Amino acid sequence: MFINLSDVFLSAGRPLEVTCPIEMTEVQNGYETFSIIEKSDVKLTGTHKMRGKAHITGEAYVVVDMVCDRCLKPLPVRIDLSFERDVFSPEVDAGDETEDNLDIMQGYQLNVENLIFNEILMNWPMKVLCKADCKGICKMCGKDLNFGECGCDTFVPDPRMAVIKDIFNANKEV
Ligand SMILES: [Zn+2]
Ligand SMILES: [Zn+2]
Known part of the structure; x- marks a missing residue:
């Protein structure tokens, strides 16, 4: 027009x-x-x-x-x-x-x-979320996590924790 x-x-x-x-x-x-x-x-x-x-x-x-x-x-x-x-x-x-x-x-x-x-x-939104706390989908199996856990092992160890664990283990060996 x-x-x-x-x-x-x-x-x-x-x-x-x-x-x-x-x-x-x-x-x-x-x-x-x-x-x-x-x-x-x-x-x-x-x-x-x-x-x-x-x-x-x-x-x-x-x-x-x-x-x-x-x-x-x-x-x-x-x-x-x-x-x-x-x-x-x-x-x-x-x-x-x-x-x-x-x-x-x-x-x-x-x-x-x-x-x-x-x-x-x-005016395009920077972020589009169905709800503020949307849990997203599992990167392993693709399940929508808003409908419950999928049971995949997605645990990623914190590298800082790994160091502490090493020290702990080293002490134990003494
Ligand atoms: Zn969503
Ligand atoms: Zn999964």
């Missing part, structure tokens, strides 16, 4: 208010593609700041089909988007923001999909 900001760039007036759908059905994050299983419309407001410069604010949310980092259980994760940024018309020098601006502006048109895509990536 593209929104024409010509009027907003030109002069101060009533802010432009638009509600439009999010069209994308998946998000590609690095090498992985995630389905969007639910999404809101985007509520956007464009306010004139000066000739050729507008201030955009917006809100939306998407629910992305992820998996728990530890147990790999499918997990719908809601990402709330609430953003504001300046955009520039083609005849204005955007300075430091030129690159960002080119990403979401095509001429006088705001590229809503690109804007939303960027916002989703910026």
